[in-house]
Amino acid sequence: MSLLYPRLLIEQAKPLHEQYRTLGIEELGHRAGTSHQSAIYAATGGDRVSTGQLAELRSGVLQLATQYGFPAESSRGARGEFDLRLATYLHLGMKVIPAEAASGDVWAFLALVLLPDVAYWRYPQPPGDRVLGTDITRHVLGRLWWRAQLVHSPDEPDSYKALEVLGEAALDQIYTRRKALGGSPLVVKAILRTWTTLELDGLEERAVLRDFLQRLLRLSPFVAFEALDPVVLEEELRAVAVETMTALRAVSKDRVGPIPAGAGE
Structure with missing residues (x-):
């Protein structure tokens, strides 16, 4: 009721x-x-x-x-x-x-x-x-x-466990983009499941999530996330997440740059 x-x-x-x-x-x-x-x-x-x-x-x-x-x-x-x-x-x-x-x-x-x-x-x-x-x-x-x-x-068993996967600011990032991503609990839960499998290895969580969601938003006009088979959906999300982390690591490496000759001598 x-x-x-x-x-x-x-x-x-x-x-x-x-x-x-x-x-x-x-x-x-x-x-x-x-x-x-x-x-x-x-x-x-x-x-x-x-x-x-x-x-x-x-x-x-x-x-x-x-x-x-x-x-x-x-x-x-x-x-x-x-x-x-x-x-x-x-x-x-x-x-x-x-x-x-x-x-x-x-x-x-x-x-x-x-x-x-x-x-x-x-x-x-x-x-x-x-x-x-x-x-x-x-x-x-x-x-x-x-x-x-x-x-x-x-x-x-704990039907609300996913609330603890991300902090408030991160959940807000997903929630405020829910309409562009279909407003679907299915999609949001798949995003959270994908997130728990990622190994950030020093990357800033907030930056990774922001870039990840931006990539999904760019795909959303062309991909009906809600219509995908759950397995296919998670594979697609995983692929986008890997692209995000690869790109951010490349940017981080470029910022550090090569070690000058003679440094540390």
């Missing part, structure tokens, strides 16, 4: 964000709620989430956040671990389909109405796109659900 969540349109979300960015975490907690007078729902597609289910979702997120320092300040490492666990929790607990999760207004409601204290704790005084839903790839909650959606492997 898929659920429909309340949506907070940008006209109502922006004024709330302007108010909330200057408030303390405790005050934001007092303002949290399971409904908003201006919230709307999609006309079709599932059952509306109940206030009880929203309250349960809030309670679960609060319990999780508390383990990582909420409401006090936390370390970068703790926030990263919180994100990993929250991605799994949201994906398992929200019971939404991708079409519903693609609405930024849903995420605006969750960040500004249901969980404002957690949202502004995770990103103190955030820019608007962290809470408004104008860019889900940067939204405090939305980006995590979509990461989990793209890597979820129900046939694996």
Whole structure:
């Protein structure tokens, strides 16, 4: 069963964000709620989430956040671990389909109405796109659900293990290019499987991934990655990754250049 969540349109979300960015975490907690007078729902597609289910979702997120320092300040490492666990929790607990999760207004409601204290704790005084839903790839909650959606492997013992393959910045590189690569969990998971087999041997991970994805983007108009047999897909990805590493090693070697005669004497 898929659920429909309340949506907070940008006209109502922006004024709330302007108010909330200057408030303390405790005050934001007092303002949290399971409904908003201006919230709307999609006309079709599932059952509306109940206030009880929203309250349960809030309670679960609060319990999780508390383990990582909420409401006090936390370390970068703790926030990263919180994100990993929250991605799994949201994906398992929200019971939404991708079409519903693609609405930024849903995420605006969750960040500004249901969980404002957690949202502004995770990103103190955030820019608007962290809470408004104008860019889900940067939204405090939305980006995590979509990461989990793209890597979820129900046939694996740990179906969300792939969330740990790359760090946040690297996952963002893949996520922001998902449309050009077909927006397919199949393709994303194949990219991650390929990545785990690479031996970088001193190459910078971020540079390798960036070049690798750029090469895939250049191929995407000519190769229907989603239509490839899984074995063929991984062979193609592996070949592109090897091209990337070969090219980067050549550039690195050229920068070093030949050793001048007499050096080290």
